[in-house]
Amino acid sequence: MKFIDEAAIEVYAGKGGDGVASFRREKFIPKGGPDGGDGGRGGSIYAVADRNINTLIDYRYAHIFRAKKGQNGRGSDCYGKGADDIILRMPVGTVITDRATGNLIVDMASNQQKVLLVKGGSGGLGNLHFKSSTNRAPRQFTQGESGQEFELKLELKVLADVGLLGLPNAGKSTLIRAVSAARPKVADYPFTTLKPNLGVVRVDQNRSFVMADIPGLIEGAAEGAGLGHRFLKHLTRTRLILHMVDMVPLDENIDPVQEAKALVAELSKYDETLYQKPRWLVLNKVDMLPEDRREQICSDFIRKLGWKEKSFAVSALTGKGCKALTYAIMEHLEQKIAEVEG
Numbered sequence: 001m002k003f004i005d006e007a008a009i010e011v012y013a014g015k016g017g018d019g020v021a022s023f024r025r026e027k028f029i030p031k032g033g034p035d036g037g038d039g040g041r042g043g044s045i046y047a048v049a050d051r052n053i054n055t056l057i058d059y060r061y062a063h064i065f066r067a068k069k070g071q072n073g074r075g076s077d078c079y080g081k082g083a084d085d086i087i088l089r090m091p092v093g094t095v096i097t098d099r100a101t102g103n104l105i106v107d108m109a110s111n112q113q114k115v116l117l118v119k120g121g122s123g124g125l126g127n128l129h130f131k132s133s134t135n136r137a138p139r140q141f142t143q144g145e146s147g148q149e150f151e152l153k154l155e156l157k158v159l160a161d162v163g164l165l166g167l168p169n170a171g172k173s174t175l176i177r178a179v180s181a182a183r184p185k186v187a188d189y190p191f192t193t194l195k196p197n198l199g200v201v202r203v204d205q206n207r208s209f210v211m212a213d214i215p216g217l218i219e220g221a222a223e224g225a226g227l228g229h230r231f232l233k234h235l236t237r238t239r240l241i242l243h244m245v246d247m248v249p250l251d252e253n254i255d256p257v258q259e260a261k262a263l264v265a266e267l268s269k270y271d272e273t274l275y276q277k278p279r280w281l282v283l284n285k286v287d288m289l290p291e292d293r294r295e296q297i298c299s300d301f302i303r304k305l306g307w308k309e310k311s312f313a314v315s316a317l318t319g320k321g322c323k324a325l326t327y328a329i330m331e332h333l334e335q336k337i338a339e340v341e342g
Helices: 173-178 228-235 256-270 290-304 321-342
Strands: 006-012 045-050 065-066 087-089 094-098 102-110 114-118 150-155 162-166 199-203 207-213 240-246 279-284 311-314
Touching: 006 114, 006 199, 045 102, 087 094, 087 150, 102 114, 114 150, 162 173, 162 228, 162 256, 173 199, 173 207, 173 279, 173 321, 199 321, 207 321, 240 256, 240 321, 256 290, 279 290, 290 311, 311 321
Parallel strands: 006 065, 045 087, 162 207, 162 240, 240 279, 279 311
Antiparallel strands: 006 150, 045 114, 094 102, 094 150, 199 207
16 A cells, blocks of 8 residues: 555535524414524534554545535424534544644544544524514524634654664664564665555563654755655654664765764754654664674774764674664663653
8 A cells, every 4th residue: 555644635514504484384373483493513524543544545635525514494393404424534643733824733643532623513593592572473593604614734643662763775674674574675775665664573472662664864854855854754753763874885985974973963954852862873784794893893883973872783684683672672662651650
């Protein structure tokens, strides 16, 4: 299925039905009086988060959603029928904003969360509501209210505990294949990953976390270069970011240290909040380094980069160091959850 993470829609609630002015005219009731009923309410439109949906593709081509109008009132005290509501099902993690103002309407962060997007108009009043001791034959009635309408922006931010950040060909997809059942495409050329991939990493029988792999970033991504800047929003919900570095780049003229620094700078330009998230360094493809100099090369890299947080040396291809990495991540996440709950 094609991954669609943004869409724009228009939602129109139904107008309320009109009230009616009517009078009883039975044969043996010469002074029947008013009996005009109220109009029915217009249909409303709701959004519901559904964990069985993982893309906004349903809203790529269907842009306009209109609820029906409520029925008008009728005589003999008959009220109009209210219109049916419309339910729009969206992936968990969808953020809905008003396109005109940019104001946040709702963040659909939990399964089966339901929110009212636009409210249907109330039905108008029939003339039976206007009778009084001084107004025995009222001809007043009211029109139904108009329903709300909005232009909305839908933006999907995937729900993951850990996000993988790195340049193209850093080995992010290989790592997520190594530690989970996810099977993203892997190849020896840049930009193999064109859409985010999620994988559940099971550390023990009852201990697991979700890892997200997004397309690789390049220098200038914050200004729109490459693909990754479009998907950086998927890292905003994560509790931990793994900064992956290719220790043996295809081009021998590339300095991994400078590339890593450039990526950190891009993250800072894009979103300061995202930049401040906990980030661990993962040095990948260490199996391709000379065994007798492997530790020294990794130590020199960390020193030149000026990295102060945790760091790990792994080989996503062979699995070397991956188990220790996943256990450390699990312990970190459990600690963060305990701090929040405590």
